[in-house]
Amino acid sequence: MAQGVDKLVNHMLDCEVLVVGGGSAGLFSAIKARQAGRKVLLVDKGYVGRSGSSPFAAGALNVCLPDDDLDTWLEEIIERGEYLNDQEWVKLQLEEGYDRVAELQEWGKAYAQLIIEEDDQGRYRRRKARGNIKTLTCVMNALPMMDTLRRKASEAGADLVERVMVTHLVMHDGRVVGALGLHTRTGELYLFTARAVVLAAGGCGFKAFFIGHHNLTGEAHAMAYEVGAWLRNLDQAMSNSTARELDIHGLSHMVGSGGRFLNRDGEEFMLRYDPEVGSRARLTKLVIGMAKEVDAGRGPIYMDLTGVTPEDQAMLRRILPEGFRAFERMGIDPFKQRIEWMPAFEGTLAHGGGVHIDTECASTLPGLYAAGDATCTPEHGTWSITGLNLTFCFVSGARSGEFGAKYAGNAGLVEPSQIAEQVTEAVEEVLAPVKRTEGIRSEEIVYRLLENLIPYKIAYLRTESTLKEALENIRQLRQESLSRVSARSIHDLVKANEVRSMLCVAEMILASVLFRQESRGFVYREDFPDTDNINWLKWVMVGKGEEGVKVWAEEFPTPYVKAPREVYSPFGGERP
């Protein structure tokens, strides 16, 4: 029998629009929902403005200016997204992206913050960066952006609840009506009730290699899955790349400034895999190229920044303060020496699948909206040109706030007594690890998870047999950890709950990759090495079935750019 909810939790807070996550998407959402007149509560696991991926956004922002030819940009983004993009979303982003960026820049200037770098005439500075052929990439500064958005959201009247990790969504009458959260310092439990909920809590990086994401552990994905929302594109879980010895970011503008990837023999090997752009290859090809070089005995891989001009060196130091501090502390001058490099599996950060949304940011469940990395990142396709994901955070953030606010206008608030049973179960699950006097530490589970997710044969050069083996290992680990992970402090309890989310996302990713029987984007299958537009021009979907993770394929409309009905190697005519 469920107890009274007030006996189960320490705080009960209600609002009209609940935004989960305070990165750039969540803050845009909160600002727009407030501007629509709603009572807004934004909850974040950390300090809003220094939490999530956005503070580490590494300078690349894709903005189609009013004078640019939208059709050219649309075509490039879809072709380079290998036709998996939601084309309506690409168009929408190209149409609305500039307005959001201009608005952000204006807010920033009012607070004496410069977010988008400008030239002498006050035009956005743009250059070719990762993947650009005819399109261009703006240069932006992340921390001024976050300071601006935090201040703007507060001034707009959104209430911030910080250091609370949301772990569960709550349903009533077929719609999402609230969420449960754990305070990461006090251990107090928060029950939020809302007319609409926006998931903007980012992706899942699995605490692997790469800078700045170890608190992004997939809660949005896992809780959406648990209540029955559909997810999409998890087969395209992404990789970036980083130094072997330290976590670094900002590769897009590094290669845009003349940085090159070299193999053991000093060859700029990416020219073989992607002749048109070489080291500026999209991440999909870059990481598979790296893995293939190592597999062929031509590793290790190096990053060579020795050809970067003094002006660009200064720009890189300005937009990447964290990374250059790390180089300095290691005694490395990246402009004078090569640095050993490797692929860095990043899961669903910046791209790589998440909650399936329509162009109004609505999920498949009434009352549940999603924005930013928590979504299926519909603009990117497999992984198109650089900087799309950050613009998507602004556009989807704003739209989720607008449409979430609209939905909230016609939806009622749930009575806590109506959800007592679900809250009881959720509280049990959140707190279970502290009740175990013995068990497994979350760190050990993370290590074992990574052993089955990031090796070359699982993440890059894949086959059915290794994928099946890894998936089975993850399933066993998930079962084992659900009943055995233990915690002796609130800090450990947070990590134990993070492990629960990460294992759910890992299982969804591996099941999705296994399902795609072709090679496209981040999915490179040694047993299916070709891109197959005849049978596999489909999205891989995930949902909760009666026996757990269920995966299926869906065809989708391609109203603006048609894919050739062909089967071809993703690396062009000759297989390197």
Next chain:
Amino acid sequence: MTVETIDYAKCISCLRCWEICPMDVYGLAGKTVYIAYPDDCMCCYLCELECPTEAITVSPKRGQVKPFPWQGNPETSWGG
């Protein structure tokens, strides 16, 4: 090693590091910040960059040991 030291001769207890750390690495005793969970530091440098008195030193060495992509558990077909 991750976040290594707080120089208490320089620290003015503004609590900014404790306030912003994304990984909740810092603890607070009275008005004194201390390094509570150094193993969870992700070397993001936000605390060091924002410390007004340069009291914090972060090392770029990763806190948690993790398998590299070329390493694998010997019990798996790709490991060893």
